[in-house]
Amino acid sequence: MPETPTETVPPVPGFPMPRAAGCPFDPPPGLRSAQREGPLGRVRLWDGKTYWLVTRYAEQRALLLDPRVSADITRPGYPLQAPSGGQNNISFVLMDDPEHARLRRMVTAPFAVKRVEALRPAVQKIVDDLIDDMLAGPGPVDLVEAFALPVPSLVICALLGVPYDDHDFFQENSRLLVRRDAALEDRQTAHQALIAYLDALMGEKMARPGDDLLSGLVDRVRSGELTRLGAAQMGVLLLLAGHETTANMIALGTLALLENPGQLAVLRDTDDPKLVASAVEELLRYLSIVHGGRRRAVLEDIEIGGQVIRAGEGVVIPNDIANRDPEAFPDPDRLDVRRDARRHVAFGFGVHQCLGQPLARMELQVVYGTLYRRVPTLRLAADIDELPFKHDGSVYGLYELPVIW
Template sequence: MADTLADAAPDPAATVPEYPMARAAGCPFDPPPDLTARQHEGRLVKVRLWDGSTPWLVTRYEDQRALLLDPRVSADITRPGYPLQAAGSGENNASFILMDDPEHARLRRMVTAPFAIRRVEALRPGVQRIVDDLIDEMLAGSGPVDLVEAFALPVPSLVICRMLGVPYEDHDFFQENSRILIKRDAAMEDRGAAHERLIAYLDELMGEKTAHPGDDLLSGLVERVRSGELTRRESARMGVLLLIAGHETTANMIALGTLALLEHPEQLALLRDTDDPKLVAAAVEELLRYLTIVHNGRRRAALEDIEIGGRTIRAGEGMIMPNDLANRDPAAFPEPDRLDLRRDARRHIAFGFGVHQCLGQPLARMELQVVYGTLYRRIPTLRLAAPVESLPFKHDGSVYGVYELPVTW
């Protein structure tokens, strides 16, 4: 009898939910319901990762902001307890975003200047021309078209290529390898091979710029190599990071944001019928909050014991901070599941928070302002050309969006 009872006893580990969690069918814009349930359950809850580890899930907005500022919290992927996203997540090829200061700050400073607000604003007329030209091309044909391929991907790809000094005609190559790197279930070998192909490509390109430098970001990195501040591989690795981050996230925001607006026609009308830049800017912030497309959570390791809400994160334990969940915290944003373009959403953390917040956020904001302030005004009859339930959503990626978005007008 004792053996029978022991066999029937519940396994405590079985009560720890797996992360990441699945979205509910028919709710493509909302965080997974099991993730939202964890927010109701408490400020800190345990989750189980692919490797069996059980880091802490930080569910509340204010706690995430506090921890992302806390010097006792490490972004270093090599630290004990760091919650890896997958096997071979890049411990040997970690970019500066997966390092701590002072090395993180030293490397980040090398590429900060081109993303300063003043420099980014000087690019706005050029981005406007790119957006208008692509819309002209769509209108010259007939619908339906895939908005991802015809518009959402080309806009940020053209912009970041010009900033970096990367030939846009190579976009099929770097977009395909980028997709492999951000695919959550990609095999370790495939992810490593894609990363090496991109590093080799950027390394060769910077070799050309050594002989023929230009007024671009990669040429600036070449100068850092010449001065001994960077190794050749470090510079290529930074180029890969900037190239991927510079087009993937913004492209997904353009497509998914358009879909969200088409599904909320009263909100779309606000953008379509306005020429007020303040309303457009507010709409960008609200869409960033509402969608929060980076879905692998900000991952960290505790360097010391940290107490939150009566519970203790021990030194050497990992933590995951899903910003999509924080941006739906009702304590921070009343009625968080409602898309409201007139909301003051500027305190969202879609770009992270603290010293590791997204370097390119001024560029992303400007691009989205131009896109959202132009596309629906110029194509006022824009509409979906396929049912929402038939759309291929990126449930398998660390950056959320749609693979295709058929539209017509």
């Protein structure tokens, strides 16, 4: 009697997925395949459990807007990035409304567009001074160390009221927190070190308040709206997010432009702020450096993309692949600084989209509108295949970027 053939079920792929060799700017091939197959698939995370993977632009935006989808890390089914080790103490980012909205409102004002625009001359001076220092010294230089990290670090330190002299300390601990392969104990130690640092700084602000964001939280602490520990946790979040992501965008964006000389020439030769702003949006779309995927837990059954996601299940929402969805962005793998890419989801979407996006946009506009014009012969000082990319981080970028001119 002939045997009945058995259907082979393909294994559920792991996530995050590896990039293809030689394609440092593109999403992993596994995400491309999943997107072609449909808007929803399945992935397996570090804990061995499987979760929904959402790969297309329209479905991602719909879920990120849906009140039945929770950002609360304590909800059943939430797909943790790594063993949490108590790292749910990261302020309002991993909370739902109304508590999320209540805490977020406490720090919204300094990131409003008008307030951020008032900082533009100061940021321009920071950028020009760092370029002056770079040009005055010998080459080649590491653009990450000499420029990409100092720009946002100086800006966020001034905004928060954090001494820039401590930048080595908070940059080192921040790098540990965003490394996926860092040991849990090391991440916990880094997190506690930053909490202790910001808590001590809050104590100083309570004794001698200044004109900065942390001092603005002092009244919230005194009124009982926020604990001192809560203020310190909020400070850690803002300090980390305020320099880590923008620094990586500066370095990786510069490399992408150096590898696309025609697009670099457009930026180098323009003095049109609208074109510079367009280039910023396109580079945010093209690179989408937050690559761990936004994570959510589902509170009620949701029918979407021809599937039903059940209450208590988790979803992983990688914005990098949504920003390469051809239904949303024609010819998505082409870098085109003239493209209207403003609808990208590099900052997320919905009530939890990035609080600091006006500041990040302004900083990148100043950087991309200044660096290549002032250093028109900027070029790589190493082969691109030799560059150390951050494949081990939840924020993608470069550890070093040697350049010369």
